[in-house]
Amino acid sequence: MRPATTSLTTGSIPRTLFAFALPILLGNVLQSVNGSINAVWVGKFLGTAALTATNNSNIVMFLLLGGVFGITMASTILIAQAVGGRRMAEAKRVVGTSATFFMLLAVLFAVLGTFFSPHVLAWMGTPHDALPLAVAYLRVMFLALPASYAFFFINAALRGAGDSKTPFYYLVVSVVLDIVLNPVFIFGVGPVPALGIAGSATATLVAQVVSLVGLLRHVYRRRNPLALHRGEFHLLKIDWSIVRTLVSKGIPMGLQMIVLSSSMVLFLQIVNRFGSDTAAAFAASMQLWNYVQMPALALGAAVSSMAAQNIGAGLWDRVGQTARYGVLFNFALTGVPVVLIYLASQHAIGIFLPPGSASVGIAEHINHIVLWSFPLFGISMVLSGVVRAAGAVVAPLLVLAVALLGVRAPLAWLTIDRFGADAVWWSFSISAMVAAALTVAYYRFGNWRAARMAPAAAPAG
Numbered sequence: 001m002r003p004a005t006t007s008l009t010t011g012s013i014p015r016t017l018f019a020f021a022l023p024i025l026l027g028n029v030l031q032s033v034n035g036s037i038n039a040v041w042v043g044k045f046l047g048t049a050a051l052t053a054t055n056n057s058n059i060v061m062f063l064l065l066g067g068v069f070g071i072t073m074a075s076t077i078l079i080a081q082a083v084g085g086r087r088m089a090e091a092k093r094v095v096g097t098s099a100t101f102f103m104l105l106a107v108l109f110a111v112l113g114t115f116f117s118p119h120v121l122a123w124m125g126t127p128h129d130a131l132p133l134a135v136a137y138l139r140v141m142f143l144a145l146p147a148s149y150a151f152f153f154i155n156a157a158l159r160g161a162g163d164s165k166t167p168f169y170y171l172v173v174s175v176v177l178d179i180v181l182n183p184v185f186i187f188g189v190g191p192v193p194a195l196g197i198a199g200s201a202t203a204t205l206v207a208q209v210v211s212l213v214g215l216l217r218h219v220y221r222r223r224n225p226l227a228l229h230r231g232e233f234h235l236l237k238i239d240w241s242i243v244r245t246l247v248s249k250g251i252p253m254g255l256q257m258i259v260l261s262s263s264m265v266l267f268l269q270i271v272n273r274f275g276s277d278t279a280a281a282f283a284a285s286m287q288l289w290n291y292v293q294m295p296a297l298a299l300g301a302a303v304s305s306m307a308a309q310n311i312g313a314g315l316w317d318r319v320g321q322t323a324r325y326g327v328l329f330n331f332a333l334t335g336v337p338v339v340l341i342y343l344a345s346q347h348a349i350g351i352f353l354p355p356g357s358a359s360v361g362i363a364e365h366i367n368h369i370v371l372w373s374f375p376l377f378g379i380s381m382v383l384s385g386v387v388r389a390a391g392a393v394v395a396p397l398l399v400l401a402v403a404l405l406g407v408r409a410p411l412a413w414l415t416i417d418r419f420g421a422d423a424v425w426w427s428f429s430i431s432a433m434v435a436a437a438l439t440v441a442y443y444r445f446g447n448w449r450a451a452r453m454a455p456a457a458a459p460a461g
Helices: 013-046 048-084 088-123 131-160 165-187 197-221 240-272 276-312 316-343 345-350 358-389 394-419 422-445
Strands: none
Touching: 013 048, 013 165, 013 197, 013 276, 013 316, 048 088, 048 131, 048 197, 048 240, 048 276, 048 358, 088 131, 088 240, 131 165, 131 197, 131 276, 165 197, 240 276, 240 394, 240 422, 276 316, 276 345, 276 358, 316 345, 316 358, 345 358, 358 394, 358 422, 394 422
């Protein structure tokens, strides 16, 4: 039987939001577990230089994800609004054009990244002992980029249609394969040669390809309403009316990711000045922060899809309630990992660093300064997700730019001579406070409710 899309416009708002957000949260946790286990293999067995190499490389990949993140988010919102308004033909037009446009960008980034990765890593100030390792790792990750982006796009489209469970199931497949294959490719097993740090990236490549193939097979076997079948492949031809919407709305959303990534690159440039011990401590801390920020990221994605469907259906009261419950859930779910890490800081950090390493104490100090600010980060994620669902994409970008590029980076640079590395960690927390305050002000007093996504396509004539 051909399944219907899942409506997020009816029923209990907290129950619907929680049920929709939970698979996204679990998926984010799985991805963090995957990254953490990979970090354990790299940090424990290949050394702190290798761990620094993977951390610097992953920042670059995150930066490139920002280049296509906005296109994906714009298409997801268009799909969700169309589904909420029961306009399935319009949703499929968005899927077709978005898939083609998105993959062309992914291939372009992969090709450029393969050639320029050594220069980018050197510009970031990657420590000399970690630079060749980072180049080897990053070049393999670029080979995985098209499959990774395709997997990411399909998952986002399904969530726009109200399905957060299917993406989770195939993310489980990807994570399990990555975890199992990491030691195989790093150390070599049987006919598989030992690839060292490049083996960790190779495991990711294989896992992403296998998961993508499985997800596509599932979508077509279950005849998902968004799947393009025979007679519909002409929808893959780029429709420029849709592209105009994707670009005009997607670029500001993509720039948010790029601002976030750029601020982290600037952050790393400062951190790397203090040597490999501090850089490794920061890398280990970021592994823990991945878990802490997972609820906020999941809720941000969930409220965006849910708000977009309700906006498409004209149910503005439900949009406001979605925002309120999203913020409440953020404080409840983000507070748990924050408290746990504060209570067991040394043990948590010790998972990623060798016993007796000087980096352990540094990482504990970093966490004591930074961790409390993550619930504030969550406020920005949730409310930004709501206003973006209406088509208001410039204000969240400006808020992020002010907080991260106007406050975080300059504050760190201007006070580093007086406070040393503490200037870097405090700038992180203070910028989170600024972002939360500005986002709340815009949600309460801004004109985001008057914003609209442009029509997905011209009416057929």
